[in-house]
Amino acid sequence: MRAIWKGALTFGLVNVPVKVYSAIEDHDVPLHQVHAADGGRIRYQRVCELDGEVVPYADIDKAYDDGERTVVLTAEDLAALPSERSREIEVVEFVPSDQIDLLTLDRPYYLEPDSSSPKAYVLLRQTLERTDRTAVVRFSLRQKTRLAALRVRGDVLVLQTLLWADEVRQASFAALDEPVKISDKELELSASLVESFSADFDPGQFVDEYQQELRTLIDAKLEKGDALDTSETFGEKGEKDAGGEVIDLMAALKASVERSRAARAEKEKVASPKKGKATKAS
Known part of the structure; x- marks a missing residue:
């Protein structure tokens, strides 16, 4: 595995140097688009709508448009943000593990100790196990501030990013309002x-x-x-009865x-x- 991020996990005065690895991998069959008539590969180009020129990726910046004005943000602008420069995974609080809503769990990462002695790493792992707590942490990855849950899986600390509260939609279905x-x-x-x-x-x-x-x-x-x-x-066997309502x-x-x-x-x-x-x- 290749580390995607290096930094330090901090709680109080304890500093735990770590490397971060993606805990999952995609095994889906890779597919691409072709022209149905001759099988030719379909390619997409980045074209400027003002001059019609194809723009190299190195010359592309990001921008925010409020409908009237456009603010261009260069790579240097984004790199200068304080949170993006931070190389710390900061523990915000320790909460009972059963208070983490499964609906908010997002992408998991493995943490590897990145020092000559893993003692601080093992101390935090054993503390989480003994107290049955999950650490809520905050860090920056790929130009985005993230909230995450830090928990134990076997001998390894796992960092699992969390959705922000306003990213989880509230479920409201009229059918459930009727008494059953x-x-x-x-x-x-x-x-x-x-x-x-x-x-x-x-x-x-x-x-x-x-x-x-x-x-x-x-x-x-x-x-x-x-x-x-x-x-x-790959026929239609069994599809006729699928989705029928059980009366x-x-x-x-x-x-x-x-x-x-x-x-x-x-x-x-x-x-x-x-x-x-x-x-x-x-």
Whole structure:
């Protein structure tokens, strides 16, 4: 991994030199646009609307337009801002971990200790673990002041940027204003359904099926010379019933519970002969 930022994590008088790494990576199949008629690559150019000239990226500045006037901001202007020059991740406060709204979590980063001794780093990590607190921090990255949550993941400190309060939209739906009566039986069946699906979460069990299918499609086109009938693999099977409204909630819950129980019983039935053979052999 390559560090994208270097600085110091500070809380009180404690200074923890760190390197910052992106904790995630994109595995999506890269696609670009082509001319449907001849397959020619579509290119985009940065053209000035005043003189029609193509402008090199090095000659492009940023600007703010209020509808009447335009203020041009050069790279030097932006670099001179005090917050952009800061190389500190400042701890603002330590809060109970359950007070961080999952909706506000954004991009995660790993922090690596960047000093001859990681003692200050380990001290902060163990302190967060012992107090069950999350540090709310503030720092600057790529010309933007950011708020973030600092927490522990294994032996590593993780910095996860947070959305600002005014970036989270408030949900207001008229349908939820209407009173809805849920019977005890419906709630009981729903809880039973939840129990039948209960498991320990293992993210490794899940894959991006769309990207897998996309790669399969591309490989098949390459192998068959760009002549492939995908109707059977990527057809409309099952789409007809998708998105339909469930009218009888009780019936749907009962059917779901029964189907889940039957599936679980079938798994146990398949597994039981193997257990029996093992016992007999012993």
